[in-house]
Amino acid sequence: MNNIRYTILLFLLSFGLVSQAQYFSGELTYSLKIIPKQTNINVDSIMNEQPGTAFTYLIKEYFYKSTYFKDGKQTYSYTYHDQSKRMYDEEMSNDYITFRDSRKGNTSRIRSIIYKDSIKVIAGYPCFMVERVYESYISKTYYAKDLKINPEAYKGHEVGDWYNQIKEVGGSLSLGSISEYSTHVEEHLVTKVEQRKVKDEEFDIPKKMVVASFTALDTNVALDKPSEESLQCFREKIKGGTNIPADGLRIYVGFIVDENGKVSHIKSFEKHENGLDAIAESIIKDCGLQFAPGKIADKHVSALVYFPIDFTQ
Secondary structure, three states, rough: HHHHHHHHHHHHHHHHHHHOOOOOOOEEEEEEEEEEEOOOOOOHHHHHOOOOOEEEEEEEEEEEEEEEEEEOOEEEEEEEOOOEEEEEEOOEEEEEEEEHHHHHHOEEEEEEEEEEEEEEEOOEEEEEEEEEEEEOOOEEEEEEEEEEOOOOHOOOOOOHHHHHHHHHHOOOEEEEEEEEEEEEEEEEEEEEEEEEOOOOOHHOOOOOOEEHHHOOOOOOOOOOOHHHHHHHHHHHHHHHHOOOOOOOEEEEEEEEEEEOOOEEEEEEOOOOOHHHHHHHHHHHHHHHEEEEEEEEEOOEEOOOEEEEEEEEE
């Protein structure tokens, strides 16, 4: 009787190990291709707007990390930690990292259709296709039949509709996607699959200042009522702008407002040949504008925000 119990126990333990091992742990390497829908579309311009021309995707239960590269150099990454429900965004050129709240979704799906018989072989793995229609684009995602992740390890991950997507396909791992926009098509396909044991430490956040993204805030950063001196400074700097387009120009300036309202890391979101971006930055830097810090759960936090500066003739 004891031998029978011992045999059953070994079987159950072995089954448990097999069940745990079935979830994918490892790294995927992706390539990016832009396909224009019109002859006048500048593919190079669209590629320059991308965080990278290739990227890797590291995943194990409760974690994942995407790392982007341009010309062989790492440019950007974002890392997910399920325990905190945060997605940490790092641009390598910045000395700070921002975080998003993965529970705050940013997409609205209209419908999805699963094509189980639509087979495409990617990196040697047979995949089926799911077509999803969103408000601003249509995506076709290819899922490996034989590679699985645990959907419940990402429960509540609403950004990118991700938890709902992987739950819908029973945890099948995505090996490619084709997203169709009004002007072009973006094709992301896996070129290499490396299955290996991934350690938690591989998802550690670099030792940089960490601040909230404005999307993570429960209460947004707010501009205090400007003084007359601030308004006069603003008017004078706006008048100093040259080559303002006839219909005007709005420039967004990014900066960090810490928990005490102190402003730092002032940088225009985009560069402009006419130098108006520098004037916009100087308005935030020199005109004495005061900001009330943002909040998460009624607690003041440091956050990266974007403030619009309007130039008119």
